[in-house]
């Protein structure tokens with residue numbers, strides 16, 4: 033059974049009256065690996081509440097389809113600059129990603145390295161905690177340090193602290209154009225060196241990724257026409273030392289970056305699905321240790337999405353490397369355990385916000 | 398501003414406290430000579446001061462942990478301190494507390510250009526973080542106007558911003574990891590050189606927690622390669638409304654300047670008298686800065702000026718070289734100092750939705766006449782973070798109270814129009830008792846629950862952030 037509250041009051045009522053644990057979803061595209069329970073969906077808490085293009089801010093109910101948000105933004109030549117990563121295709125889930133789901137999972141794409149993560153764009157939340165309390169934090173203005181920042185805590189909490197009913201967030205102008213500088217390389221280490229070199233320039237790179245199947249590392253610049261042409265040419269010179277370089281124009285660039293957003297490189301592959309987040313220069317070492325059956329690197333090497341043989345223990349392979357691995361398909365627990373002291377704080381926070389253990393039980397430990 | 402009554406029991410334990418601290422730390426780290434502790438009686442909200450029981454200035458994280466364990470044991474409140482430049486009273490002590498300052502911990506621990514991070518001890522000043530990497534072409538982006546003096550410790554605790562945060566974000570967007578010592582003396586590493594958290598984003602809530610969750614002794618910060626150059630344009634208008642509309646048009650046109658600063662007439666006049674920056678005599682002016690190569694700067698400035706021209710500016714002054722750029726920035730950078738020349742001032746920090754700018758400025762003008770106190774406005778217009786400066790005379794009886802009352806009305810107005818009480822300075826004691834205007838009891842309860850988790854006896858900076866009435870039962874547990 034799935035409960036579909038249509039108002040915040042109904043959402044609160046649904047949580048208060050629940051007698052079994054709840055499995056929380058938005059559009060269901062990011063499947064949570066949690067204990068069984070009744071299903072609670074925000075899909076009918078939907079609609080854009082307020083949009084001020086001149087202030088770069090939008091407020092929307094949590095269940096609003098991402099597609100609706102993106103259409104409204106596109107009409108004003110604006111966008112979600114953190115390029116939410118989309119999990120539907122690779123997880124084989126249909127359904128529509130919702131804006132609440134995007135923020136609850138801190139789903140951040142290629143532009144993370146320059147513009148920031150979903151959590152950096154989230155300005156305010158309204159949510160219902162596990163005891164049914166309606167709580168607001170943050171607001172709809174871009175700068176706000178009034179009280180503790182529960183907004184960032186809720187971002188990426190995967191529904192374990194509360195169910196968001198409304199989110200407000202910062203948006204940015206769409207760039208007039210972009211170019212992609214592609215350099216042909218044969219391994220992850222060279223790709224990382226090339227991506228690092230491009231980021232250590234003044235040329236404001238907004239994406240740096242490596243897809244071994246295509247044999248090239250790609251670096252993106254965006255902005256006004258003349259500026260993009262200038263920076264692309266400058267980066268071509270920087271990257272020439274790593275391999276043959278080509279510059280792709282706006283039209284040729286688009287599919288590369290939407291492909292990364294959708295994890296196209298891993299759609300249709302099999303095995304366990306892992307997401308590894310490490311220091312960029314450790315990415316190549318992770319690949320060498322894990323030997324995934326397929327992978328794609330983003331964030332200049334700091335983010336690796338990979339397929340491995342079923343049951344392969346990726347976390348042990350990371351020993352000695354700072355960072356963490358999330359298991360989206362496989363038997364391992366979904367989230368990487370933290371050091372004992374940190375884990376204790378997290379679980380104490382979860383018990384404060386969800387005292388009766390109702391929300392996405394077992395998901396985060 | 399009211400502070401809780403200090404506990405006599407705690408004060409009575411002073412000598413035991415001092416001797417245990419002295420046994421655990423090097424002699425020079427523990428200070429209770431009243432002459433030497435004077436400097437720690439207040440921060441930049443200097444209307445409020447109070448001598449602490451003592452001051453502890455450790456050299457290492459382990460010493461911080463040792464000091465905290467002793468205070469925890471003796472039930473002594475601890476007020477963390479960086480450089481003491483808080484404008485909100487964040488590092489104001491009480492008579493039954495100690496100040497724990499990180500000023501002696503200011504080393505660079507690691508610079509890693511390949512991963513674009515720097516790891517520092519948090520007593521290091523903001524500007525000297527950039528100082529450590531700028532010869533290699535990098536910088537640390539958040540740039541509070543106090544950056545010469547303020548420490549990364551305070552920046553993290555207040556989630557400080559700066560003029561350039563329109564493009565680069567505030568502290569929390571540039572903070573990647575911390576070493577945190579809890580009140581129990583446990584040392585925890587949270588975050589690091591990787592770009593997101595495993596599990597809950599504790600780093601997100603630690604940043605901006607005003608020294609109430611733990612003492613931050615080390616930080617991993619994001620550094621960025623410097624742009625090729627930057628130049629501002631100054632544009633004068635004959636009304637605040639028009640200047641406000643121009644800001645919003647620029648943003649809508651897809652230009653993203655690194656800074657859009659706004660000054661109104663009272664502020665322009667004061668700065669002119671003081672700094673002689675050669676500003677035009679007008680109602681409102683904008684300083685807009687863009688970055689890039691000469692060609693890119695030109696492309697952006699042209700677009701900005703074209704938009705501005707549709708609003709009949711009274712003056713457009715475009716910097717063509719760094720000397721002219723410096724002259725344009727001179728007035729803005731000396732605005733606070735200029736206002737200080739005229740009188741004592743109180744600097745507010747509310748944020749409003751940009752669309753409410755004309756209305757709020759008009760209301761502030763009306764209230765200024767009602768209260769009989771002058772106000773100058775200088776602020777970060779791109780993000781709606783206002784800094785009304787209210788002038789008053791501290792030597793005249795009742796003026797401080799009047800000024801505070803006026804300030805409170807302005808902040809309530811900010812909340813009313815959809816904004817908030819503080820955009821970058823923090824709540825401290827200053828806005829503590831206004832929190833009820835922005836938050837319902839359940840909202841504050843959720844925040845206080847976080848403090849319960851990190852510091853269940855409420856010993857770290859306890860009398861800040863939350864209205865005293867709301868936090869009373871929690872603060873009084875040990876007493």
Ligand SMILES: Cc1cc2nc3c(=O)[nH]c(=O)nc-3n(C[C@H](O)[C@H](O)[C@H](O)COP(=O)(O)OP(=O)(O)OC[C@H]3O[C@@H](n4cnc5c(N)ncnc54)[C@H](O)[C@@H]3O)c2cc1C
Nearest residue numbers: 478479480481482483487542548551552554557558608613
């Ligand atoms: C002239 C002037 C201009 C300013 N301009 C700006 C500006 O443009 N933008 C802006 O955002 N702010 C500005 N400020 C405010 C102030 O500089 C910032 O809040 C700054 O970050 C405070 O840093 P600090 O090291 O001086 O902190 P302190 O004043 O020492 O402390 C501030 C808070 O941090 C806590 N704290 C200190 N150290 C630690 C630690 N190690 N661990 C945990 N908590 C700790 C304290 O308890 C306190 O609550 C300005 C102040 C002045 C005086």
